[in-house]
Amino acid sequence: MIDRLTLHNFKAFQHLELPLGPLTLLTGLNSSGKSSVLQSIALLRQSYEAGDLAAARLLPEARRVGLRHGVGNQGFLLNGELVALGTGVDVLHEDFTEDEPRIGFAVDEGPRRYGWIVEYEPEQNLLPLLDVDLPLTSEGSAAPTGPEAVTPSFLTAPFQYLHADRISPAEFYPRDHHAAIGRGFLGVRGEHTVNYLRHHADDTVPAGPLHHKRAASDLLRDQAAAWMGDLCPGVDIRAEAIEGTDAVRLSYGFQGTLGATRRRRPSHVGFGLTYVLPVVVACLTARPGSLVLLENPEAHLHPHGQTQMAALCAAAAAQGAQVIMETHSDHVINGVRLAVKDGRLSPGRAVFHYFRGDGTGVEVVSPRVDADGMLDQWPTGFFDELENTLDQLIG
Ligand SMILES: Nc1ncnc2c1ncn2[C@@H]1O[C@H](COP(=O)(O)OP(=O)(O)OP(=O)(O)O)[C@@H](O)[C@H]1O
Ligand SMILES: [Mg+2]
Incomplete structure (x- = not known):
């Protein structure tokens, strides 16, 4: 599991250190950097999957600045498949810190810290990895505990990443054996x-x-x-497959209603049903060690449905997956708080961040949740709109 993510000179962040938990909720204003956090993880995954990040590196405790030469290709x-971020000029933080601009990420998994620093190339879309270590943290970084080149588990773990812009209702969907069956990947749009x-x-x-208690069986379909x-x-x-084509079809039935036979x-x-289906499948198929990145799982759902999606995400985290999601929904926040209060997720496993x-x-302000589902702080702008509006209505 990723315990902490550090971003350096990446997009909106000059320097960000973000603790992550089994279930992390990224909240806050539009354009405040929530998706950028998910993109940084996806960028590392996609670089690794393409063979461009083969040698994962452990940052040594000593902050050594080494030779400034590229590391192979x-x-x-x-x-790539997960994110399309443009070229170096798009991703380098505008107000970068060093004379020679560099972008760096660090990922803490338990006692291990892994780090990557790349050179800034304004027009390139493969930013070369440098054989240098930068102080990515103001605190002491974890000492290396293993061999020099170790692959962090988040790069190889079962993985799903669903963008805010997902599949909408359609006559048919692709039948890509490699993605869906070979790799079990639902696609960034589901x-x-x-x-x-x-x-x-x-x-x-x-x-x-x-396990849903009202399900007809423990099969995925039910x-x-x-x-x-x-x-x-x-x-x-x-x-079901559409015979003679490379497409598949989705259909819905409604038991106990007028049109039950059709x-x-x-x-x-x-x-909303089709829009949320990838989120449901991503959570239900998450296993201990899986990493699931979700943008706005609540999109197009009615309020109670949003609360239920929070319950599902909390269940995936309780079952051992790591779920990191961006949300604008107070129903999702409250659904997670309720999962904690009901004992379905222990308080330490839910992490809230508010970006402003x-x-x-x-x-980034990070309210903590206690065993009763209460938050220890409620920063201005953090899901206080209902209260503010009610004050005006009754004032
Ligand atoms: N190279 C860059 N330098 C500085 N800031 C940047 C750079 N590239 C993007 N940004 C800023 O990063 C932010 C990106 O926002 P992001 O898409 O992560 O927002 P978000 O919090 O997910 O928003 P939403 O809630 O609308 O989905 C924007 O404010 C944008 O101006
Ligand atoms: Mg976003």
Whole structure:
């Protein structure tokens, strides 16, 4: 699990040190840097998967600045399957700190700290890895405890990353064997979810927090239907191949309603169901050690559905996955608080960050949740809109 992420001269951040937990919620104003945090992790993953970050490096305790030469063809691959970030000029923090600009990330996993520093190349989309160590933290970094080149687990762990912009209702979805079946990847827009469900419908969701108590069985198809049923009671989902094509089809049934015998296409049911399906499948298929990055899982859901999605994400974290999500929803916040209060997630496993920027930099405030689900601070602007509006209404 990633315990801490450090960003240096990356996009909105001159320097950011962010503690992460099994369930981390990134909240705050628009354009305050929440997605950029997820992008930094995705950037490391995509560079590693492309073979551009083969030699993961442990930052030594001593802050040694070594030779300034590139490390083979290694570096940050800015454009790929997970993120398309442009070129160096797009990602270097405008107000960078050194004379010679460099971008650096560090990731703490338990006692180990891994770090990467790349050179700034304004026009390049592979920023070369440097054989230098920069002081990425003001505190002492963890001492190396293993061999020089070790791969941190977040680079190889089962992984999902869902952007805010996901699949919408459609007649058919791609049938990409390699992504959905070979790698079990749902796609950044969730575009492989339907094909994944088609192939894995009879997989078992292991007993534990992810098990929905009203599900007909422990099979993925029934578990997914039960969690979706919290959004729209009685719904069931079916994913099937369209013979003779390289496409798959999604349909919905509604038990106990007037049209119970008819299956309906996604375009004839509520938009929110299809939009949230990748989130449901990403959480239900997360296992101990998995890393799940989610942007706005609440999008297009009614308030109670948003609370239920928080419960599902909390269940994935309680089952051993690491879930890092960006949200604008007080129902999601409260759903996680409730999971803590009900004992479904221990308080130390939920981490809240509130990002606020004043145009000159980003400040992060991190309220802590106690066992009763109460937060120890409520910074101005942190989900206080309901109260502010009510004050005006009754004032
Ligand atoms: N090279 C750069 N230097 C400085 N700031 C940058 C740079 N590139 C992007 N930014 C800033 O980083 C921020 C990026 O915001 P990001 O997309 O992470 O926001 P967000 O918090 O996810 O917003 P939303 O809630 O709308 O999704 C913006 O404020 C943008 O101006
Ligand atoms: Mg965002």
